[in-house]
Amino acid sequence: MRIVHYLNQFFGGVGGEERADISPQVREGALGPGRLLEQLLPGAQVVSTVVAGDNYAAERLDELKAAVLAQVRDAGAELFVAGPCFEAGRYGVAAGALCAAVQAELGIPAVTAMARENPGVDLYRQALHIVDSGTNAAAMREVVQKMLAVAQKLARHEALGKPAEEGYIPRGVLRDEFVEETAAQRLVKMLYAKTVGEPHESEFTAASFPPIPAPAPVADLSRATVAIVTDGGLVPRGNPDKIAPSAATNWGAYDITGLSDLRGQDYEVSHRGYDTRYVEQDPDRLVPVDALRELEKEGVVGKVYQRFISTSGLANPLANSRRLGREIAQKLKEEKVDAVILVSA
Amino acid sequence: MSAAGGLVMRLTLEIHPVTEMRVGDATALQGTALSLEREELRRSLLEDQRLHAVDLEIVAPGEACRFGVVFDILEPRAKEPGAGSDFPGILDPITTAGRGLTHVLRGAAVTVIDETAPPATGKIVEMSGPAGAACPYAGLHHLIVVPHLQPGLSRPTVRHALRLASVKTAVHLARAALGQEPASTEVLETAGPLETERRGLPRLAYIGQVHSRQMVAEVNEQIFYGANTDGMVPTLLHPNEWLDGAVVAGYFNMGVETYFYQNHPVILELYRWHQERRITFVGAIATVAASDNEDRARNCMMAAQQAKWALGADGVVLTKYGGGAPHADMALTARICEELGMRTAVQVNDMSRDRSAESALLFNYPEVDAIVYTGGSDTEWAAPAVARAIAGSGTAAEALAAPQQLAATRVCGVTSQQGMARLRSFVY
Numbered sequence: 001m002r003i004v005h006y007l008n009q010f011f012g013g014v015g016g017e018e019r020a021d022i023s024p025q026v027r028e029g030a031l032g033p034g035r036l037l038e039q040l041l042p043g044a045q046v047v048s049t050v051v052a053g054d055n056y057a058a059e060r061l062d063e064l065k066a067a068v069l070a071q072v073r074d075a076g077a078e079l080f081v082a083g084p085c086f087e088a089g090r091y092g093v094a095a096g097a098l099c100a101a102v103q104a105e106l107g108i109p110a111v112t113a114m115a116r117e118n119p120g121v122d123l124y125r126q127a128l129h130i131v132d133s134g135t136n137a138a139a140m141r142e143v144v145q146k147m148l149a150v151a152q153k154l155a156r157h158e159a160l161g162k163p164a165e166e167g168y169i170p171r172g173v174l175r176d177e178f179v180e181e182t183a184a185q186r187l188v189k190m191l192y193a194k195t196v197g198e199p200h201e202s203e204f205t206a207a208s209f210p211p212i213p214a215p216a217p218v219a220d221l222s223r224a225t226v227a228i229v230t231d232g233g234l235v236p237r238g239n240p241d242k243i244a245p246s247a248a249t250n251w252g253a254y255d256i257t258g259l260s261d262l263r264g265q266d267y268e269v270s271h272r273g274y275d276t277r278y279v280e281q282d283p284d285r286l287v288p289v290d291a292l293r294e295l296e297k298e299g300v301v302g303k304v305y306q307r308f309i310s311t312s313g314l315a316n317p318l319a320n321s322r323r324l325g326r327e328i329a330q331k332l333k334e335e336k337v338d339a340v341i342l343v344s345a
Numbered sequence: 346m347s348a349a350g351g352l353v354m355r356l357t358l359e360i361h362p363v364t365e366m367r368v369g370d371a372t373a374l375q376g377t378a379l380s381l382e383r384e385e386l387r388r389s390l391l392e393d394q395r396l397h398a399v400d401l402e403i404v405a406p407g408e409a410c411r412f413g414v415v416f417d418i419l420e421p422r423a424k425e426p427g428a429g430s431d432f433p434g435i436l437d438p439i440t441t442a443g444r445g446l447t448h449v450l451r452g453a454a455v456t457v458i459d460e461t462a463p464p465a466t467g468k469i470v471e472m473s474g475p476a477g478a479a480c481p482y483a484g485l486h487h488l489i490v491v492p493h494l495q496p497g498l499s500r501p502t503v504r505h506a507l508r509l510a511s512v513k514t515a516v517h518l519a520r521a522a523l524g525q526e527p528a529s530t531e532v533l534e535t536a537g538p539l540e541t542e543r544r545g546l547p548r549l550a551y552i553g554q555v556h557s558r559q560m561v562a563e564v565n566e567q568i569f570y571g572a573n574t575d576g577m578v579p580t581l582l583h584p585n586e587w588l589d590g591a592v593v594a595g596y597f598n599m600g601v602e603t604y605f606y607q608n609h610p611v612i613l614e615l616y617r618w619h620q621e622r623r624i625t626f627v628g629a630i631a632t633v634a635a636s637d638n639e640d641r642a643r644n645c646m647m648a649a650q651q652a653k654w655a656l657g658a659d660g661v662v663l664t665k666y667g668g669g670a671p672h673a674d675m676a677l678t679a680r681i682c683e684e685l686g687m688r689t690a691v692q693v694n695d696m697s698r699d700r701s702a703e704s705a706l707l708f709n710y711p712e713v714d715a716i717v718y719t720g721g722s723d724t725e726w727a728a729p730a731v732a733r734a735i736a737g738s739g740t741a742a743e744a745l746a747a748p749q750q751l752a753a754t755r756v757c758g759v760t761s762q763q764g765m766a767r768l769r770s771f772v773y
Contacts, residue, residue: 126701162771172702174695174770176720176753178479183692183717184610184764187662188549188618190715191690195547195660203718203769204693206711207703247698273668274636275561315669317699 001041001155004072005034005049006082006098008091012051020090022053024067036144037081044148047075057094064094065101072102079151084113084133084143085120092120100127109154111147114169121169129160129168172207220302224338227305229328231313232286232345233271234262234279243312245270251311251324253331256304260293273314274345286343305337313345355534356585357446359425359527363453366403366486374521377528379453381488386517390490395498395506400491402735406484407473411728411745412735414467415757416459416507417594418482418602421450423519432512432590434571442570443585448522454485454604455518457511460493460737461503464744468757476726476751481758481765482604489735490514501563504596508567511603512593533585533616537628538656546622550658551584551611551629552648552678557667558636560597568595569631579632579648581655584612587629597667599754600694600762610764611662627656632678634671641674649681660688664762669696669707676708683712690715694762695722695770702772720770721760724753 009019011032030038030046038044050068057064072080080102082095092114099110104127113131114120121130129150133143146167153160163170181189186203193200218224235243241252248270256262262283269276269286284290287308295301309328313321332340362377369380383401390399404410423431428445430437456470470482477483492510494503555568562573569577570591582591593603612629619626632648635641652658661682665671672693679689693716697705700723706716727750734746753759753768760766 160773163773170702170772173773174697174700174702174705174720174723175773176695176722176724176768176770178767179769180767182610182614182764183719183761183766183769184614186717187611187664187690187692187764188614190717191549191660191662191688192547192618192624194690194715195549195688200715202714202716204702204705204716204772205714206706206709209703209709273670274559277561315696315698317697317701317704319699319701319704 001044001079002075002077003037003044003046003079003081004075004077005030005037005046006068006080006095007032007034007049007051008057008088008094009051009053012049014051020053020055022051023056024050024052024064026050026071033084033140033144036141037148040145041148047077052094054088054090054094058090061094061097065098068098069101069105072106072108077108079155080108080110081147081151082110082112084131084140084147085118086133086137087115087118087135089119092118093123096120096124096128096130100124103128109151111151111154113143113147116169125169125171126173129154129171131167132169218339221339222299223302225303225305225336226292226301226339226341227332227337228287228289228292228308228341228343230287230308230310230343230345232279232310232343233269233276233312234267234283234286234310235270237266237268239268239270243270243310245272245312246314247316247320248312249320251309251328253307253309255307256289257306259289261290262287271312271314271345286345288343292341305335353534353536354443354583354585355532356443356589358449358531358533359446359522360449360451360529360531361522361525362528363450363486366405366453366488368403372518372521374525379450379486379518379521381518386514389517390492390510390513393506393509395495395502396492396510397495398493399510400493402489402491404472404487404489404735406486408733409731410472410733410735411469411731412456412458412487412489413469413745414459414462414464414737415470416457416462416504417511417598418470418604418757419455419511419515420604420607421453421455421515421518422590422607423448423516423523425523431516432593435508435567435593436512436516439570441586442589442591443583447589448519450519450522452486453518454482454487455511455515456487456489457507457514458489458491458735458737459504459507460491461500464736464741466755469745469751469755470757471728471751473731474726474728476728476756479753479759479768480756481761488514488518491735491737501565504563505565505567508593533588535584535616535619535626535628537583540625540627543622543625546625548627548657548659549615549618549624550627550652550656550661551615552579552632552652552661552663553611553629554634554664554666554671554675555592555631556595557597557634557671558640559634559667559670561636562595566596568593574633577633579630579644579651581651582629582631584616584626584629587612592631599667600760601666602757605758605761605763605765611664614764615662627658634665634667634674641677645674645678645681648678649685652682652687653685658687663689663691664764665692665694666762672696672707676710676713679713680710688715689713690717692717692719692762692764694760695720697722718770719760719766720768721753724768726751
């Protein structure tokens with residue numbers, strides 16, 4: 001198997017932090033950890049090794065990518081390997097980017113390894129099978145062994161097993177499988193272990209999300225333009241934007257100029273996750289135009305934005321929700337809206 | 346047994362295995378063969394003026410047969426005369442369920458078809474092939490009841506009629522076992538918090554949702570001892586009451602059938618550990634998922650409080666009902682339980698449409714860290730044409746018989762929310 005290998009300046013034997021600026025250099029044959037690749041996999045040949053400095057990689061990633069892609073192509077490589085990177089952050093980010101590029105643009109299997117804490121993991125875990133290297137560079141041999149096992153399966157287009165079995169960091173993709181025990185049996189077993197203080201293994205670990213900082217308070221509500229945004233699926237009768245009742249991929253902005261009350265006969269609800277009858281009777285229950293108009297009259301709020309914005313929040317994948325949120329925020333920003341009342345279903 | 350002063354919560358199930366079901370001159374159980382005289386049952390069901398006709402079909406395990414839309418599936422059971430009510434609050438006056446003798450036709454099921462439900466997305470049972478192998482109802486002998494309703498009835502009225510037909514049929518069939526020698530007997534008994542002779546064993550409880558107010562219960566939607574749960578707060582419900590007809594499936598019943606209340610996988614598993622003296626099963630609490638924040642806060646608090654101070658639980662299994670939102674109620678209840686010093690395990694049902702782990706959980710409490718994850722979103726079968734399909738109408742049956750993709754979530758029991766699911770999602 002013909003391999004092109006990427007190393008940073010340190011593992012490439014060029015030097016430490018003082019050489020972190022070096023531009024990509026192509027060496028024939030294996031270097032450092034690359035020799036293990038050849039030792040551990042009969043028939044493996046590291047055709048060439050690309051070495052670049054960590055700072056160069058961080059600052060000029062596009063140029064590095066181009067150099068590596070050219071080298072992988074020219075060398076007729078059947079596999080691209082980067083690292084292992086352990087905890088080295090710039091190295092991990094570069095290795096992830098290079099593997100992702102090789103895989104996507106050349107269709108050649110690519111494998112890297114990092115510690116779970118490496119910032120490259122969060123960036124590329126979904127795109128790649130990143131072997132869990134742990135933090136100890138002394139375990140180099142075992143890590144390379146795992147990388148080769150994963151790489152061979154990728155090269156043969158073989159389905160990889162579970163992360164723990166294969167040694168890669170979970171990519172965050174769910175797959176169904178039938179198991180012997182019912183959920184009830186698993187529940188009681190897990191609860192018993194947890195209750196008596198034995199180790200228990202949850203079938204799912206909550207994802208961690210960065211906290212969303214609360215925005216600064218509205219300085220003067222009496223001069224603010226206020227908009228209503230809902231994920232409760234209220235749409236004009238006929239659902240002109242065809243907003244799906246579950247996992248909606250779009251949103252609509254609906255005019256309320258001159259309206260101080262929404263009438264049930266003019267609207268419908270596109271949402272399958274709650275009992276919509278009460279909103280259909282009186283849409284102000286979800287989109288409180290009536291109350292907001294009164295506050296506008298009293299001068300509590302400056303102005304009600306002339307449209308309400310609506311989508312359906314039911315069972316929506318996060319990636320989609322994020323996009324919808326960004327688009328809606330962008331629109332409101334352009335329209336000079338100062339404050340938003342978010343009404344959930 | 347003195348723990349409860351002589352008035353014990355002991356449910357005795359007399360098990361009559363059914364290995365064959367057929368039409369006959371009389372409704373009777375001969376050995377393990379159940380014969381059904383259809384006219385008698387039909388007359389009884391047609392006493393309900395809302396029905397104008399009833400079809401009755403029998404399906405055996407392994408048959409190339411598909412049926413739906415399933416309104417509900419029940420195990421035929423009947424109380425020994427004098428031992429209490431059958432489906433108290435629905436069929437019979439309210440008496441405490443879960444005590445005394447109940448006759449069970451094990452291996453048999455009564456399945457009621459809803460002719461008014463949209464056929465393309467409704468729940469079905471598949472008796473053969475790979476989808477059948479995954480369906481926990483495929484191994485049963487089904488009596489399929491297809492009630493045909495008078496025109497012009499409202500949806501809730503239709504479903505109320507189906508509910509009545511379902512329990513009547515289940516009891517009618519099981520009465521064939523009265524006076525017969527059972528093949529085996531199961532005794533289910535716990536004095537719950539009053540158990541005194543089991544010191545040192547972990548005290549485990551169950552908190553289960555029996556309804557979700559995502560879809561507000563209809564006035565005639567009989568879920569809990571005949572009531573629709575409107576205004577219901579968390580309620581201690583002895584495990585035997587769950588098993589013996591106090592709870593039936595509501596109308597919005599994703600992954601829930603009455604059969605697995607009668608054979609509740611979580612309750613029976615806790616009982617198994619209890620009987621093996623590894624734990625003390627201290628009891629169960631029925632609750633509902635709220636549709637507003639105050640209800641949610643109140644319900645979750647009260648359920649956890651009862652588990653702690655009425656049951657004295659050390660650990661609690663929690664399951665949910667309905668769709669996505671009830672995860673929030675389940676997880677908040679679990680969190681409060683943890684705060685009160687009880688350990689918890691929860692069952693999550695797959696909601697991640699894009700199969701990403703980040704979209705999977707609808708809660709995020711570090712202490713709720715024992716999660717059983719049931720799958721379903723990306724499992725489906727290319728089901729072949731079947732020789733026989735049973736549905737609400739001829740055209741619906743024809744459509745159902747055709748080859749089609751069957752999503753796991755459509756096949757009854759595969760993505761059970763009652764603890765029966767063997768389909769799990771793994772993170773890759």
